[in-house]
Amino acid sequence: MGNFLPGRGVKPAFRPIAPNHTIDPSIPIDSKAHPNHGYSYNLVKTTRYSVISFLPKNLFEQFHRFANIYFIFVVALNWIPQVNAFAKEVAALPVFFVLSVTALKDAFEDFRRYRSDKKVNNLTCRVYSEEEKRYVKREWSKIYPGDFVHLSCNEIIPADILFVHSSDRQGICHLETSNLDGENNLKQRQIVDGIGNVSEDSDFPHSFRHTVNVEQPNAEIYSFKGYIILTIALLKLTFCRKTGESSVPVNSNNLLLRGCIVRNTDFIEGLVVYAGPETKAMLNNKGPRYKISKLETKINRDVIWCVILLLFLCFFCAIGSGIWLADYNNLTDNTNLVPFIAFGNLDHYSPLYQGFIVFWTYIIIFQVPLL
Numbered sequence: 001m002g003n004f005l006p007g008r009g010v011k012p013a014f015r016p017i018a019p020n021h022t023i024d025p026s027i028p029i030d031s032k033a034h035p036n037h038g039y040s041y042n043l044v045k046t047t048r049y050s051v052i053s054f055l056p057k058n059l060f061e062q063f064h065r066f067a068n069i070y071f072i073f074v075v076a077l078n079w080i081p082q083v084n085a086f087a088k089e090v091a092a093l094p095v096f097f098v099l100s101v102t103a104l105k106d107a108f109e110d111f112r113r114y115r116s117d118k119k120v121n122n123l124t125c126r127v128y129s130e131e132e133k134r135y136v137k138r139e140w141s142k143i144y145p146g147d148f149v150h151l152s153c154n155e156i157i158p159a160d161i162l163f164v165h166s167s168d169r170q171g172i173c174h175l176e177t178s179n180l181d182g183e184n185n186l187k188q189r190q191i192v193d194g195i196g197n198v199s200e201d202s203d204f205p206h207s208f209r210h211t212v213n214v215e216q217p218n219a220e221i222y223s224f225k226g227y228i229i230l231t232i233a234l235l236k237l238t239f240c241r242k243t244g245e246s247s248v249p250v251n252s253n254n255l256l257l258r259g260c261i262v263r264n265t266d267f268i269e270g271l272v273v274y275a276g277p278e279t280k281a282m283l284n285n286k287g288p289r290y291k292i293s294k295l296e297t298k299i300n301r302d303v304i305w306c307v308i309l310l311l312f313l314c315f316f317c318a319i320g321s322g323i324w325l326a327d328y329n330n331l332t333d334n335t336n337l338v339p340f341i342a343f344g345n346l347d348h349y350s351p352l353y354q355g356f357i358v359f360w361t362y363i364i365i366f367q368v369p370l371l
Contacts, residue, residue, distance in 0.1 A: 161270035194248035322355035
């Protein structure tokens with residue numbers, strides 16, 4: 001996401017985040033004229049399938065099991081008139097039953113993920129509105145990089161936020177990161193130092209008009225680099241403590257990660273720098289994966305050996321059938337002398353042709369005792 005260097009196929013090391021309240025309201029967030037255009041918004045999606053991709057993708061995953069491929073192949077063979085061994089319609093029912101039950105199970109699990117995503121995306125928090133000049137409630141899914149967010153104690157952080165303001169006089173807050181790293185002890189974070197005394201600015205966050213440059217999204221939860229380009233002309237002299245410098249560095253101690261919970265702090269305020277799939281929590285969440293257990297791997301290996309044994313048996317049976325039919329090479333017009341063969345054309349009474357047909361017929365017949 002983000003802007004690319006002109007004429008080059010690589011992304012810059014840092015990308016700019018402009019506060020959305022400083023942008024002309026007539027420019028929509030999805031417009032190319034918007035400074036934050038191209039960055040992901042805060043909608044998350046952890047489902048594996050869509051309505052269109054469910055059937056082909058699920059079947060592809062089920063065919064990772066060699067047994068399913070083998071039985072589908074046997075069912076297809078049974079539909080060939082020359083080699084079918086028993087009722088082809090009935091033979092297909094068990095295979096389709098297994099595939100259908102597995103597909104229903106996968107669909108139900110994916111539907112649960114969909115409901116969970118919908119529940120998370122519909123959570124609300126307070127986001128600064130330039131039109132109303134105050135914080136208003138907004139759904140998580142409608143948060144964008146560049147938005148200012150206000151969170152109270154015990155609230156979950158909806159996106160990766162640059163920590164700018166805290167109710168604590170020392171400019172700190174405490175986070176519970178158990179949802180992220182499993183640790184129950186509280187972590188301490190510090191507001192960005194060098195942008196002035198925000199707590200004494202009655203016009204905050206409207207007065208915050210600095211551009212924040214942050215590194216490209218990555219999964220390193222303990223690493224973060226960036227800097228704030230100060231807009232001195234827009235600040236009061238008493239508000240700006242950083243004179244003579246045009247930028248202020250930021251690091252991981254100033255970043256509040258999505259999924260953490262604010263503790264022991266009345267409220268915090270910060271600027272969204274990563275949202276949705278670009279947050280560090282989501283980048284570490286690889287999403288639902290198709291898992292193959294050790295038992296399933298062993299079954300796949302056993303199926304391969306069974307198929308190899310089956311091919312040897314069918315091959316020897318085909319040779320024996322060809323040798324048996326060779327005894328009737330002197331036939332000229334009486335086809336009834338050949339038992340168990342319903343060919344109506346003498347040209348079909350070829351040992352080679354008979355062996356080829358019998359080979360595939362035996363695959364259908366022998367598949368039950370082998371597997």
